[in-house]
Amino acid sequence: METRELRYFVAVAEERHFGRAAERLGIAQPPLSRAIQQLERRVGVRLLERTTREVDLTEAGAVLLAEGRAALDAVDAAERRARRTVDGPGLVLVSKAGASEELLAKLLDAYAAEPGAVEVDVQLCGPGEQERLLRDGRADVALLHRPFDATAGFDTEDLVVEGQSLYLPAGHPLSARPELRMADVAGLPLPRWPLPDGGYPDGAGPEVRDTAQLRQLVSLGRAVAVLPDSARHGLADDVVAVPLVDAAPVTTVVAWPAHSRSRALADLVRVATRL
Amino acid sequence: METRELRYFVAVAEERHFGRAAERLGIAQPPLSRAIQQLERRVGVRLLERTTREVDLTEAGAVLLAEGRAALDAVDAAERRARRTVDGPGLVLVSKAGASEELLAKLLDAYAAEPGAVEVDVQLCGPGEQERLLRDGRADVALLHRPFDATAGFDTEDLVVEGQSLYLPAGHPLSARPELRMADVAGLPLPRWPLPDGGYPDGAGPEVRDTAQLRQLVSLGRAVAVLPDSARHGLADDVVAVPLVDAAPVTTVVAWPAHSRSRALADLVRVATRL
DNA sequence: GGGCACCCATATCGCCGGGGTATCAATGAC
DNA sequence: GTCATTGATACCCCGGCGATATGGGTGCCC
Numbered sequence: 309m310e311t312r313e314l315r316y317f318v319a320v321a322e323e324r325h326f327g328r329a330a331e332r333l334g335i336a337q338p339p340l341s342r343a344i345q346q347l348e349r350r351v352g353v354r355l356l357e358r359t360t361r362e363v364d365l366t367e368a369g370a371v372l373l374a375e376g377r378a379a380l381d382a383v384d385a386a387e388r389r390a391r392r393t394v395d396g397p398g399l400v401l402v403s404k405a406g407a408s409e410e411l412l413a414k415l416l417d418a419y420a421a422e423p424g425a426v427e428v429d430v431q432l433c434g435p436g437e438q439e440r441l442l443r444d445g446r447a448d449v450a451l452l453h454r455p456f457d458a459t460a461g462f463d464t465e466d467l468v469v470e471g472q473s474l475y476l477p478a479g480h481p482l483s484a485r486p487e488l489r490m491a492d493v494a495g496l497p498l499p500r501w502p503l504p505d506g507g508y509p510d511g512a513g514p515e516v517r518d519t520a521q522l523r524q525l526v527s528l529g530r531a532v533a534v535l536p537d538s539a540r541h542g543l544a545d546d547v548v549a550v551p552l553v554d555a556a557p558v559t560t561v562v563a564w565p566a567h568s569r570s571r572a573l574a575d576l577v578r579v580a581t582r583l
Numbered sequence: 584m585e586t587r588e589l590r591y592f593v594a595v596a597e598e599r600h601f602g603r604a605a606e607r608l609g610i611a612q613p614p615l616s617r618a619i620q621q622l623e624r625r626v627g628v629r630l631l632e633r634t635t636r637e638v639d640l641t642e643a644g645a646v647l648l649a650e651g652r653a654a655l656d657a658v659d660a661a662e663r664r665a666r667r668t669v670d671g672p673g674l675v676l677v678s679k680a681g682a683s684e685e686l687l688a689k690l691l692d693a694y695a696a697e698p699g700a701v702e703v704d705v706q707l708c709g710p711g712e713q714e715r716l717l718r719d720g721r722a723d724v725a726l727l728h729r730p731f732d733a734t735a736g737f738d739t740e741d742l743v744v745e746g747q748s749l750y751l752p753a754g755h756p757l758s759a760r761p762e763l764r765m766a767d768v769a770g771l772p773l774p775r776w777p778l779p780d781g782g783y784p785d786g787a788g789p790e791v792r793d794t795a796q797l798r799q800l801v802s803l804g805r806a807v808a809v810l811p812d813s814a815r816h817g818l819a820d821d822v823v824a825v826p827l828v829d830a831a832p833v834t835t836v837v838a839w840p841a842h843s844r845s846r847a848l849a850d851l852v853r854v855a856t857r858l
Numbered sequence: 859g860g861g862c863a864c865c866c867a868t869a870t871c872g873c874c875g876g877g878g879t880a881t882c883a884a885t886g887a888c
Numbered sequence: 889g890t891c892a893t894t895g896a897t898a899c900c901c902c903g904g905c906g907a908t909a910t911g912g913g914t915g916c917c918c
Contacts, residue, residue: 309586309658309661309662310585310586310587311584311585311586311658312585312905314658314661325865326865326866326867327864327865327866335905335906335907336906336907336908337865337866337867338866338867338868338869338906338907338908338909339905339906339907340906341866341867341868342867342868342905342906343905345867346904351662351665351666352666352670353665353666353668353669354669355665358865358866358867359865359866359913359914360864360865360866360912360913360914360915361864361865361913361914361915362865363865363866367668367669368665368666368668368669369665371661371664371665371668371845372661372662372664372665374842374844375657375660375661375664375665375720375842376661378657378661378842379654379657379658379660379661382650382653382654382657382658383584383586383589383654383657383658385650385654386584386589386646386647386650386651386653386654387584387626387647389646389647389650390626390628390630390643390644390646390647390650391626391627391628391643393628393642393643393646394628394629394642394643395627445650460738460841460842461736461737461738461840461841461842462736462841463735463736565736566735566736567649567650567653567735567736569649570646587876600894601894601895601896602893602894602895610876610877610878611877611878611879612894612895612896613877613878613879613880613895613896613897613898614876614877614878615877616895616896616897617876617877617896617897618876620896633894633895633896634884634885634894634895635883635884635885635886635893635894635895636884636885636886636893636894636895637894638894638895
């Protein structure tokens with residue numbers, strides 16, 4: 309199976325429409341129809357159920373969509389990482405914007421002092437995006453937060469375990485309490501983070517894309533946030549953090565693709581675990 | 584990058600010889616040379632250092648070899664798993680030949696009794712091969728033994744933790760002892776298992792490919808073996824198991840590709856954890 | 859219910875690119 | 889110096905990919 313065929317199939321499977329998929333791929337619709345037919349003939353399985361009005365995935369098609377996305381990511385990762393060995397930074401580290409700031413700074417300082425340290429590029433992104441970057445080779449290593457981020461398929465080392473706090477605007481009624489429980493949070497306007505497809509879940513709170521934006525919304529009194537205790541570092545005094553004594557603990561982990569064998573990555577992970 | 588290009592590159596990188604690689608690929612040498620040049624031009628990186636006498640990998644080439652193998656496995660897995668949804672068994676489970684026999688039997692029985700259970704194909708293979716089968720889609724789920732088998736990149740659930748015993752021929756001097764320590768094993772003829780490349784490590788013991796063969800070698804007095812306690816089930820009386828009280832505990836885990844979302848697999852794993 | 863819009867499939871053509879053979883060029887062995 | 893080895897180059901051919909034009913089936917609307 310060629311990656312071209314796989315890309316074509318994934319496009320049709322996602323769009324559920326040959327015309328739109330062809331447009332997205334920058335080709336005409338007839339060759340796309342033919343390519344999918346050839347793919348079905350070669351694999352020996354019907355992948356799409358077409359009527360004249362709609363396109364649906366068969367069971368085999370659903371499997372090929374899921375596995376094919378992972379395979380295309382792996383191919384992209386191979387190309388990106390090979391290219392980066394010559395003209396890019398030695399390592400690309402990705403973390404959520406605004407999260408683990410203090411830990412990240414300590415890690416970068418400690419690694420830079422290591423003999424043989426390579427240049428480390430830091431990417432900040434929205435929640436849930438780190439996984440994608442790690443899979444398709446745009447990043448080599450990530451800081452993730454269990455249990456919020458998916459660590460499936462990566463090697464990980466635990467770095468820090470901490471509790472969570474509720475972050476409120478300074479004048480909020482709850483901000484004077486020495487501690488809170490999850491029950492106190494019920495009904496408050498919790499922010500809604502983007503789903504993997506770019507949409508947002510339903511709910512009352514504001515839509516938010518990164519932690520800097522969230523901080524502003526909290527200080528404006530438009531939202532409250534449940535975040536790890538360490539997020540209080542560098543907080544302006546118009547936002548107050550109150551410990552949530554019964555919130556699930558958050559583990560900050562360093563994660564990397566399981567098959568990685570680079571010396572630089574191994575050094576960085578070793579430094580991280582010794583912080 | 585097309586899988587064809589990647590396959591060509593991996594062949595040359597592994598053979599370190601354009602002629603042999605071309606032969607292995609079933610094409611002539613000139614188009615292979617040209618394909619590699621095109622790949623280097625497209626990726627924008629020199630992948631191979633050629634002299635007229637030998638071919639060597641550049642740093643970028645080494646990265647592309649490692650990542651490319653993983654990517655090709657992922658593509659193969661996509662095709663195999665899609666094809667299997669229609670004409671193959673619902674699940675393929677792989678375990679080491681002769682290992683976890685009792686647990687495996689219990690698991691298969693319990694899962695078969697589950698409502699909505701699909702057909703489960705059982706593959707037995709040599710140590711270390713399960714990982715490959717899981718990666719390239721020939722298997723969906725595996726029984727592995729930590730810390731011996733690599734679980735990197737898979738989701739796992741622990742099933743059983745057990746100690747290890749030394750397995751000896753019935754007449755062996757140590758066979759009468761009620762328990763042993765690792766120090767007692769030093770100098771005994773431990774079997775040598777195949778390496779991933781098919782060769783064997785150096786050493787005194789006999790070369791062995793599976794547990795049935797090992798059992799025979801032990802009963803013939805040609806080898807002794809350190810195996811999990813549960814291997815004593817179904818043992819003939821010409822082999823004796825003596826507990827090794829200071830051996831590292833072995834955890835039998837069920838492992839599957841992290842991105843798997845199939846209902847059948849989820850059921851099987853759930854049944855396994857409840858055994 | 860007839861016309862219409864929508865959407866995937868088929869037919870046909872042109873061209874790019876991958877594969878083959880013949881050959882060259884560089885280098886190390888003797 | 890000669891020869892064997894090995895990757896690169898030159899050149900040709902054909903299959904396959906993409907484009908355009910068109911067909912055919914189906915739901916919708918007046």
